[in-house]
Amino acid sequence: MKSNQDTPLLLRKHRTEEWIGRGYTTICVLFLIVIIVSIVYFVATKGISTFAIDAVSLSDFLFGTTWSPDDNQFGALPFIYGSFLTSLLAALIASPLSVCAALFMTEIVPSWGKKILQPVIELLAGIPSVVYGFIGLSILVPFMRDTFPGQGIGVAAGAIVLSIMILPTITSIATDALGALPRNLKEASYGLGATRWQTIYGVIIPTVLPSILTGVVLGMARAFGEALAVQMVIGNAPHIPTSLFESASTLTSVITLNMSNTVMGSVQNNALWSMAMILMLMTFVFVFVVRLLERRHKI
Amino acid sequence: MKPKAADKLATGIIVFFALLIVAVLVGMLGFILFRGLSHISWDFLTSGPQTIREGGGIGPQLFNSLYLLILTMIITIPLGLGAGIYMAEYAKPNKLTDAIRLIVEVLSSFPSIVVGLFGLLVVVQYFDFGFSLFSGAVVLTIFNMPLMVRVTEQAFRSVPKEQKEAGLAMGLSKWKIITSILFPVALPIIVTGTILAAGRVFGEAAALLFTAGMTTPHINFSDWNPLHHNSPLNPFRPAETLAVHIWKVNSEGLAPDAVQIAAGASAVLVLLVLIFNLLARWLGRALYRKFTSIK
Numbered sequence: 001m002k003s004n005q006d007t008p009l010l011l012r013k014h015r016t017e018e019w020i021g022r023g024y025t026t027i028c029v030l031f032l033i034v035i036i037v038s039i040v041y042f043v044a045t046k047g048i049s050t051f052a053i054d055a056v057s058l059s060d061f062l063f064g065t066t067w068s069p070d071d072n073q074f075g076a077l078p079f080i081y082g083s084f085l086t087s088l089l090a091a092l093i094a095s096p097l098s099v100c101a102a103l104f105m106t107e108i109v110p111s112w113g114k115k116i117l118q119p120v121i122e123l124l125a126g127i128p129s130v131v132y133g134f135i136g137l138s139i140l141v142p143f144m145r146d147t148f149p150g151q152g153i154g155v156a157a158g159a160i161v162l163s164i165m166i167l168p169t170i171t172s173i174a175t176d177a178l179g180a181l182p183r184n185l186k187e188a189s190y191g192l193g194a195t196r197w198q199t200i201y202g203v204i205i206p207t208v209l210p211s212i213l214t215g216v217v218l219g220m221a222r223a224f225g226e227a228l229a230v231q232m233v234i235g236n237a238p239h240i241p242t243s244l245f246e247s248a249s250t251l252t253s254v255i256t257l258n259m260s261n262t263v264m265g266s267v268q269n270n271a272l273w274s275m276a277m278i279l280m281l282m283t284f285v286f287v288f289v290v291r292l293l294e295r296r297h298k299i
Numbered sequence: 300m301k302p303k304a305a306d307k308l309a310t311g312i313i314v315f316f317a318l319l320i321v322a323v324l325v326g327m328l329g330f331i332l333f334r335g336l337s338h339i340s341w342d343f344l345t346s347g348p349q350t351i352r353e354g355g356g357i358g359p360q361l362f363n364s365l366y367l368l369i370l371t372m373i374i375t376i377p378l379g380l381g382a383g384i385y386m387a388e389y390a391k392p393n394k395l396t397d398a399i400r401l402i403v404e405v406l407s408s409f410p411s412i413v414v415g416l417f418g419l420l421v422v423v424q425y426f427d428f429g430f431s432l433f434s435g436a437v438v439l440t441i442f443n444m445p446l447m448v449r450v451t452e453q454a455f456r457s458v459p460k461e462q463k464e465a466g467l468a469m470g471l472s473k474w475k476i477i478t479s480i481l482f483p484v485a486l487p488i489i490v491t492g493t494i495l496a497a498g499r500v501f502g503e504a505a506a507l508l509f510t511a512g513m514t515t516p517h518i519n520f521s522d523w524n525p526l527h528h529n530s531p532l533n534p535f536r537p538a539e540t541l542a543v544h545i546w547k548v549n550s551e552g553l554a555p556d557a558v559q560i561a562a563g564a565s566a567v568l569v570l571l572v573l574i575f576n577l578l579a580r581w582l583g584r585a586l587y588r589k590f591t592s593i594k
Contacts, residue, residue, distance in 0.1 A: 014472045021474025025389055028381030029399060032448070035441055036402045039409070039417045046420065097316050104317035108310060117317060120324045126572045127327070128502025130545045131565045135327055137549055138334075138558065164323065195306035218408070225410020227505040228546050252412050252505075259416070259509065264424070276416050280409070287405050 047277025087223035090162035098170035125168035133232035150245035166219035177211030335566025383451020407445035415506030435511030450492025454485035491583030498575035512537035
């Protein structure tokens with residue numbers, strides 16, 4: 001039997017361990033909080049200084065169509081437009097393909113479909129973005145040049161490259177949602193004499209639509225922030241494209257190309273930071289929309 | 300259209316698109332490996348790059364990528380594990396925990412270029428670490444931490460409750476239970492997640508353009524003292540990684556064989572990613588088997 005004198009010692013050891021553990025893990029979490037606060041703070045102060053210090057008007061920046069730093073014109077609309085256009089187009093191409101892939105794995109041939117497609121989707125997710133850019137540059141661009149008018153590089157090439165990149169995001173979320181569907185829902189539909197397509201179209205898709213939309217929004221978020229792959233195939237012309245086969249720019253491609261060529265603190269540099277701020281704000285919007293969709297899904 | 304015919308048509312379309320995705324991947328992988336593997340040789344893997352002449356290699360870039368990976372994981376693993384354990388074991392279900400969860404979600408969806416710019420401003424310029432491996436590793440840590448936190452939290456939550464209760468019954472402190480009972484059980488999932496997070500380091504380029512830099516100074520591979528200026532191990536030297544090199548060669552490469560170099564480097568990169576994925580699965584399964592056989 002233990003003597004009573006040992007207990008305070010054990011207790012003290014117990015408390016020290018507790019203190020170490022709680023302290024260490026709390027510091028790690030505080031680190032996360034410090035990071036997010038400082039990212040938001042630094043990007044925002046740099047981004048706002050374009051308007052606050054350099055006196056570029058906000059509407060000129062958001063709606064101006066001329067990007068000409070030498071003439072003191074900082075219209076970023078072509079880049080904002082390019083970012084939205086390419087990520088919307090990418091989502092438009094990738095969504096139906098992803099839903100088909102998910103249905104293939106869960107409804108059509110669950111036995112071997114998953115064995116084939118699952119590794120394919122994971123591999124697609126693992127391929128680095130610069131490799132996508134390189135493939136786009138060496139296969140897609142020459143193909144577009146030969147088949148369609150224009151140089152090959154441009155909005156269409158950018159959107160196609162992006163659509164392949166976001167395919168895994170949408171597919172994996174759609175597959176999870178389809179897999180979690182209660183069985184009796186489908187069985188009730190089949191019991192009423194519906195065909196498989198009628199069941200998919202009338203019962204399954206409406207039920208999992210919020211989840212699919214979550215996937216689409218996350219995919220768009222990824223497309224919106226993707227930098228190098230797009231920069232390699234989009235052509236980087238600073239104007240609003242009038243056709244899909246014309247070259248354009250996105251916020252990310254402009255930042256990538258110009259950030260290291262401008263002097264810190266110059267108006268042009270600050271304007272690039274303002275674009276980074278737009279990217280950051282869009283991330284908040286995407287996360288917000290995803291949360292809304294998830295909440296709707298729960299009810 | 301009759302329902303039966305519509306069903307057949309829809310099935311056909313779905314199968315067609317699914318197979319199209321497989322075909323796209325097979326085509327891309329085939330293209331990369333077919334074009335790239337013929338260019339890969341021992342000389343290509345070890346020699347330095349050429350700016351204008353033909354015959355440049357990727358030796359320093361390959362080394363930088365691997366070394367940056369190690370540096371990043373040295374910073375990421377303790378921080379990510381700690382934060383993940385906090386979320387799984389210490390966090391109470393309240394507003395603060397919800398806020399931290401939101402932070403993790405936002406951090407993981409930040410575009411890498413924004414994180415890279417933050418690194419440029421704060422780590423490279425404000426703290427004056429310059430374009431260096433260390434700056435790159437810090438930024439990649441920000442990038443990988445959300446993933447590590449999520450994986451760790453999931454792994455700890457998946458441990459059966461009885462294990463924890465048994466520890467409590469023995470009068471152990473919570474931290475002792477976490478480190479000696481829960482952690483070994485959660486390890487297989489954590490290892491798999493860590494390797495998958497590590498794999499992303501190879502492919503990341505946008506964030507590294509602004510932090511690790513686009514150049515590599517002359518490095519002397521016979522000098523392994525980390526404090527020396529030309530040593531490959533010096534963490535405060537600029538370093539161009541493989542992914543950054545591919546981007547640079549494609550956008551501003553002047554060498555006549557730039558396309559082949561990009562193809563070869565892409566093939567190496569894809570192979571590395573493949574190896575990492577297979578390793579993650581194999582190790583996870585092996586550790587899991589070892590753990591369950593003890594039971």
